[in-house]
Amino acid sequence: MTALTQAPDRGGPAQPLLEVTGLVKHFPIHGGLLGRQVATVRAVDGVSLTIRKGETLGIVGESGCGKSTTARLLMRLLDPDAGEMVFDGEQVGGTDQTGGVTLRDYRRQVQMVFQDSYASLNPRLTIEETIAFSPQVHGVSGREARERAHELLAAVGLAPAQFARRYPHEVSGGQRQRINIARALALQPRLVILDEPVSALDKSVEAQVLNLLVDLKEKFGLTYAFISHDLNVVQYISDRVLVMYLGQVAEQGPVEEIYERPAHPYTRALLASRPSMDPAKRRTAPPLTGDPPNPVNPPSGCRFRTRCTLAEDVCAQRVPVAAPLSAGHEAACHAVMPGSGHSAAPRIAA
Amino acid sequence: MSAALKPEAPAPLVRARDLTVRFVNRDATVHAVNGVDLDLAQGEVLCLLGESGSGKSVTLRALMKLLPRQAKVGGSIEVAGRDVQAMSEGQLADFRGGDIAMIFQEPMTALDPVFTIGRQIAEAVQRHEGVSRSAADARALELLELVQIPSAKRRLAAYPHELSGGLRQRAMIAVALACKPKLLLADEPTTALDATVQIQVLLLLRELQEKLGMGVIFVTHDLGVAGEIADRVAVMYAGRVVEEAAIGPFMGGPMHPYAQGLLGATVHPSMRGKRLTTIPGAPPSLEKEPTSCAFAPRCPTAEPACLAGVPPARLVRPDRMARCIRIPAA
Ligand SMILES: Nc1ncnc2c1ncn2[C@@H]1O[C@H](COP(=O)(O)OP(=O)(O)OP(=O)(O)O)[C@@H](O)[C@H]1O
Ligand SMILES: Nc1ncnc2c1ncn2[C@@H]1O[C@H](COP(=O)(O)OP(=O)(O)OP(=O)(O)O)[C@@H](O)[C@H]1O
Ligand SMILES: [Mg+2]
Ligand SMILES: [Mg+2]
Numbered sequence: 001m002t003a004l005t006q007a008p009d010r011g012g013p014a015q016p017l018l019e020v021t022g023l024v025k026h027f028p029i030h031g032g033l034l035g036r037q038v039a040t041v042r043a044v045d046g047v048s049l050t051i052r053k054g055e056t057l058g059i060v061g062e063s064g065c066g067k068s069t070t071a072r073l074l075m076r077l078l079d080p081d082a083g084e085m086v087f088d089g090e091q092v093g094g095t096d097q098t099g100g101v102t103l104r105d106y107r108r109q110v111q112m113v114f115q116d117s118y119a120s121l122n123p124r125l126t127i128e129e130t131i132a133f134s135p136q137v138h139g140v141s142g143r144e145a146r147e148r149a150h151e152l153l154a155a156v157g158l159a160p161a162q163f164a165r166r167y168p169h170e171v172s173g174g175q176r177q178r179i180n181i182a183r184a185l186a187l188q189p190r191l192v193i194l195d196e197p198v199s200a201l202d203k204s205v206e207a208q209v210l211n212l213l214v215d216l217k218e219k220f221g222l223t224y225a226f227i228s229h230d231l232n233v234v235q236y237i238s239d240r241v242l243v244m245y246l247g248q249v250a251e252q253g254p255v256e257e258i259y260e261r262p263a264h265p266y267t268r269a270l271l272a273s274r275p276s277m278d279p280a281k282r283r284t285a286p287p288l289t290g291d292p293p294n295p296v297n298p299p300s301g302c303r304f305r306t307r308c309t310l311a312e313d314v315c316a317q318r319v320p321v322a323a324p325l326s327a328g329h330e331a332a333c334h335a336v337m338p339g340s341g342h343s344a345a346p347r348i349a350a
Numbered sequence: 351m352s353a354a355l356k357p358e359a360p361a362p363l364v365r366a367r368d369l370t371v372r373f374v375n376r377d378a379t380v381h382a383v384n385g386v387d388l389d390l391a392q393g394e395v396l397c398l399l400g401e402s403g404s405g406k407s408v409t410l411r412a413l414m415k416l417l418p419r420q421a422k423v424g425g426s427i428e429v430a431g432r433d434v435q436a437m438s439e440g441q442l443a444d445f446r447g448g449d450i451a452m453i454f455q456e457p458m459t460a461l462d463p464v465f466t467i468g469r470q471i472a473e474a475v476q477r478h479e480g481v482s483r484s485a486a487d488a489r490a491l492e493l494l495e496l497v498q499i500p501s502a503k504r505r506l507a508a509y510p511h512e513l514s515g516g517l518r519q520r521a522m523i524a525v526a527l528a529c530k531p532k533l534l535l536a537d538e539p540t541t542a543l544d545a546t547v548q549i550q551v552l553l554l555l556r557e558l559q560e561k562l563g564m565g566v567i568f569v570t571h572d573l574g575v576a577g578e579i580a581d582r583v584a585v586m587y588a589g590r591v592v593e594e595a596a597i598g599p600f601m602g603g604p605m606h607p608y609a610q611g612l613l614g615a616t617v618h619p620s621m622r623g624k625r626l627t628t629i630p631g632a633p634p635s636l637e638k639e640p641t642s643c644a645f646a647p648r649c650p651t652a653e654p655a656c657l658a659g660v661p662p663a664r665l666v667r668p669d670r671m672a673r674c675i676r677i678p679a680a
Contacts, residue, residue, distance in 0.1 A: 062544050202402045204611060206615070211628065232617045235619055235622060259619070273548070274549075275575060275578050279601055286549050286550040287546065289550070291516065292514065
């Protein structure tokens with residue numbers, strides 16, 4: 001396997017591409033004159049998720065709920081404090097002795113595209129140099145890497161003759177985002193993590209980039225994790241959706257289930273916050289009020305209870321576990337968990 | 351154009367005619383705004399929509415005379431009956447924050463990180479109303495309550511970085527409202543917010559606007575946002591308004607090909623599984639002032655006549671303006 005071919009499928013189609021269990025990342029906050037640790041931000045606090053081969057998993061949730069931290073953990077740009085990651089059946093972070101996939105190999109198969117297309121490109125490299133950079137680091141010859149860069153530029157709809165020699169400041173925002181995507185594909189990854197990839201773009205450019213992402217996925221056999229706060233975009237692009245709240249998973253399931261039968265009160269509030277798109281039927285009251293709790297000191301039991309219209313005593317006493325609702329659809333809410341003790345919970349059949 | 355839309359309107363809050371803004375630098379000139387007419391009635395909400403770089407922010411700043419020195423501004427601007435272009439520095443200081451105030455996408459640009467929220471609001475009140483410090487402090491509390499900041503009393507003592515994005519946005523709105531402006535200019539104030547906070551801030555702005563009878567010009571590139579707050583929309587392209595209409599009919603079906611492209615490219619639940627419509631090409635460089643329809647090179651229905659000159663602003667319906675020679679007149 002060279003750096004310019006996609007790593008082969010190992011586990012077969014039924015084996016999820018990435019399975020993550022109990023992922024945790026806490027950030028220390030230092031303060032005072034001595035810079036001692038004074039608190040801990042529980043940014044990601046026990047996230048489990050599965051990304052199947054060839055699918056797009058959409059990730060949504062309030063600002064600060066831990067989406068980008070999760071993305072960085074999935075990329076292994078950050079080391080998790082706890083949790084397991086299994087990539088195509090192999091433990092991530094293995095060694096020759098323990099088996100599994102090494103971090104170096106893993107990082108080649110998983111790539112990321114960030115929101116800020118400008119900050120993530122080196123201003124002193126031409127576009128072809130930017131795209132050819134990682135393959136060269138992985139031992140591909142300069143000539144071959146450049147050829148590959150031109151192919152990728154063409155694949156993202158930028159004529160190489162026109163764009164290869166330009167610098168990042170000489171192209172538009174939408175074009176820069178295409179360059180970021182081309183760069184992410186340079187090492188033939190299997191999984192691409194897209195963190196708000198279209199949020200900074202104009203609507204007309206956003207549509208171009210979304211079409212492009214759909215085409216590239218088909219063409220290169222990719223799997224996506226797609227983070228966005230635009231609920232319409234997530235609905236458009238995702239096969240399954242994961243809803244996060246304050247460092248944890250509130251609900252996940254197939255996109256139709258989440259959008260048509262949301263079960264978690266937070267998911268419902270989130271979806272009801274979308275503009276109506278009909279000036280005759282404007283929203284009259286915000287579906288969610290109050291401020292998100294501080295991730296330094298999250299509420300006991302269910303983290304959403306402080307803003308939830310269904311909250312009861314049990315919600316403060318016990319942490320809800322994910323209740324299965326239908327195939328692949330689950331929500332961490334006492335009100336849908338049979339036998340939880342919540343007055344709205346389904347009874348357990350005798 | 352909008353003057354033609356509302357011939358009977360008494361004294362408009364904003365009246366701009368043939369507004370032009372060019373940025374002249376040593377090696378290049380940018381023709382950012384190329385003849386914009388705007389009217390806004392008291393208590394009306396106008397949304398400016400349009401592609402990035404089309405001149406929305408520059409238009410807004412021109413209304414407040416808040417452009418850098420290399421900006422050459424032409425045309426006439428009246429706000430609350432006063433000639434903005436002719437104002438002296440002293441008059442401007444009074445005008446800003448008195449008759450007119452502005453809020454931005456990034457509240458940290460408008461809030462001073464070293465002063466508490468309470469001090470900043472009280473300061474604005476004192477500067478413009480010359481009241482005592484204690485009266486200004488009391489008013490600051492009222493304002494934080496007005497923008498529905500929970501535990502307002504405690505939040506007076508908070509520094510900007512201690513607030514969440516949504517609360518910061520509310521605090522900035524409170525600062526802007528400190529002197530009861532007649533006109534509020536809002537430059538994408540909800541673009542950086544997530545869905546749940548965005549709708550909170552939009553509903554808040556709508557409520558305050560009605561309560562205080564303010565006129566608002568609100569820049570956004572999100573049609574959904576315009577649908578929640580606007581009475582009227584003006585769509586800009588390459589420094590000109592290419593369509594202007596009441597929000598209802600506009601969302602029912604834009605008429606200018608650029609506006610149609612914008613609506614078509616906006617991702618919508620019914621589009622799942624379908625290819626999105628895009629607008630081919632890119633907006634023009636504004637180094638020269640466009641001398642024909644600036645959208646023609648990207649327009650699916652363009653014809654040679656579109657390149658003959660700048661399409662005039664015409665009424666295409668009794669209450670609707672568009673600059674496109676292909677749309678039959680009303
Ligand atoms: N390096 C860090 N040190 C300390 N705290 C951090 C660090 N990175 C993130 N956090 C905190 O962790 C929490 C989760 O942040 P994260 O960036 O993952 O959120 P997000 O869901 O991506 O939000 P957004 O939608 O605003 O991008 C936040 O409270 C954030 O302030
Ligand atoms: N200080 C300046 N010097 C030179 N050109 C400028 C300056 N400020 C703005 N421009 C240019 O004027 C044009 C209009 O800019 P403006 O900021 O009004 O766009 P906009 O419609 O608000 O776009 P966006 O949606 O991206 O905010 C752009 O081409 C911009 O590059
Ligand atoms: Mg993020
Ligand atoms: Mg702008």
